[in-house]
Amino acid sequence: MVLALAVFCGGCDDNPASPSxxxxxxxxxxxxxxxxxxxxxxxxxxxxxxxxxxxxSTAHFYFQLTNFPAxxxxxxxHIHPGAAGVNGPVVLSTGIVSAAPVALADGTxxxxxxxxxxxxxxxxxxANPAGYYFNVHSPLNPGGFARGQLTRVQ
Numbered sequence: 001m002v003l004a005l006a007v008f009c010g011g012c013d014d015n016p017a018s019p020s021x022x023x024x025x026x027x028x029x030x031x032x033x034x035x036x037x038x039x040x041x042x043x044x045x046x047x048x049x050x051x052x053x054x055x056x057s058t059a060h061f062y063f064q065l066t067n068f069p070a071x072x073x074x075x076x077x078h079i080h081p082g083a084a085g086v087n088g089p090v091v092l093s094t095g096i097v098s099a100a101p102v103a104l105a106d107g108t109x110x111x112x113x114x115x116x117x118x119x120x121x122x123x124x125x126x127a128n129p130a131g132y133y134f135n136v137h138s139p140l141n142p143g144g145f146a147r148g149q150l151t152r153v154q
Contacts, residue, residue, distance in 0.1 A: 043146075046068035049064050061094045062110075080133055082132070
């Protein structure tokens with residue numbers, strides 16, 4: 001299965017008469033083998049893709065996961081600072097929390113969320129996208145079960 005992400009920007013002004021700055025768009029290819037340490041349990045079978053668009057002071061998250069066990073529950077999905085192979089603290093969350101997990105009913109999920117984003121963080125990510133990663137967390141893998149470094153695409 002090929003994962004495809006469309007460029008999106010909820011809340012963007014589509015009025016051609018008003019000047020606007022195009023969103024900054026980043027993507028990440030998510031894999032259990034990118035986690036530190038790599039995932040070696042039942043959740044090692046899947047893959048995914050994420051896209052984050054920064055539009056002014058808003059971050060728009062969109063991610064897809066596929067081929068994970070049907071009982072997988074996402075209890076967190078975030079951006080962290082850290083180069084490949086390095087873990088870091090959460091700096092921007094999608095809003096998913098353990099009290100309200102997102103279930104992968106058939107091992108697959110698509111998720112969208114928009115949250116406020118700090119301008120200094122957006123500047124830091126823009127200056128060094130490879131120094132940040134996006135990953136998703138589950139009860140089985142609280143440190144993360146699929147991770148990918150950010151790459152600027154727009």
